[in-house]
Amino acid sequence: MKPKIDKISFFSILFILFLISIPGFYAYHFTDWKNEALSRDISQRNAYPEFQEDSRIFDKRIMLRKDKSVTLNKSKLVFKGIKDKMIHLDVYLLELDPEAAYPHYISKADALKGIRLGDSRFQLLKVSKKTLQLKIVDLYKS
Numbered sequence: 001m002k003p004k005i006d007k008i009s010f011f012s013i014l015f016i017l018f019l020i021s022i023p024g025f026y027a028y029h030f031t032d033w034k035n036e037a038l039s040r041d042i043s044q045r046n047a048y049p050e051f052q053e054d055s056r057i058f059d060k061r062i063m064l065r066k067d068k069s070v071t072l073n074k075s076k077l078v079f080k081g082i083k084d085k086m087i088h089l090d091v092y093l094l095e096l097d098p099e100a101a102y103p104h105y106i107s108k109a110d111a112l113k114g115i116r117l118g119d120s121r122f123q124l125l126k127v128s129k130k131t132l133q134l135k136i137v138d139l140y141k142s
Contacts, residue, residue, distance in 0.1 A: 054068050055068040055069060055070040055077075055079070056070065057070060057072065060135060060136045061125065061133060061134070061135055061136070062077070062122070062133065062134045062135075062136065063131065063132075063133050064077060064078075064079035064089075064131065064132040064133075064134070065079065065130065065131055066079055066080070066081050066129070066130045066131070067079070067080065067081075069092075071094070072118070072120055072136075072139075073118065073119045073120055073139055073140075074093065074094050074095045074118065074119055075091055075092060075093050075094060075117065075118025075119060075120070076091070076092040076094060076098075077089060077090075077091055077092075077117060077118075078090040078091075078092070078101070079131075079132045080103075081129060081130075082127065082129060083105070085107070085108070086105040086106060086107055087104075087105070087106045087107075087108065087111060087124075087127055087132065088103065088104070088105055089103070089104045089106065089117065089132075090102065090103050090104070091103075091104060091117050091118050093118060104117065108124065108127065111123070111124035111127075111134075112124050114137055119139065119140045120136060120137075120138065120139050120140065121136075121137040121138040121139075121140070122134040122135060122136060122137060123135045123137050
């Protein structure tokens with residue numbers, strides 16, 4: 001024969017299990033088990049996808065990505081995109097004031113002829129909404 005379990009002892013066991021599970025749930029749910037460096041690394045990887053490359057200098061050619069910078073001689077160039085059919089570049093003169101941006105709006109025709117930005121002279125090779133390619137014509141060194 002099966003022993004009968006009365007309803008009071010059954011509910012008291014459920015109540016005790018419920019009271020024990022509350023601190024366990026709290027510890028599991030509200031405690032940060034991750035290492036801060038690990039979570040910071042993961043958030044940085046999510047913010048900068050792997051397919052997004054930085055701006056680079058290849059021999060006599062510069063590839064500028066939108067809102068990325070490249071340092072050449074004593075100036076830093078940042079491609080901001082195309083606005084009203086004009087190329088928008090910010091030039092930072094590192095010797096003069098590294099925090100101040102000098103915006104330049106250049107037409108494609110002028111850029112094809114050649115432009116001087118900072119201590120260097122460039123010629124436009126290719127431009128799109130997200131990239132700008134310039135050829136280094138001359139570097140003026142002082």
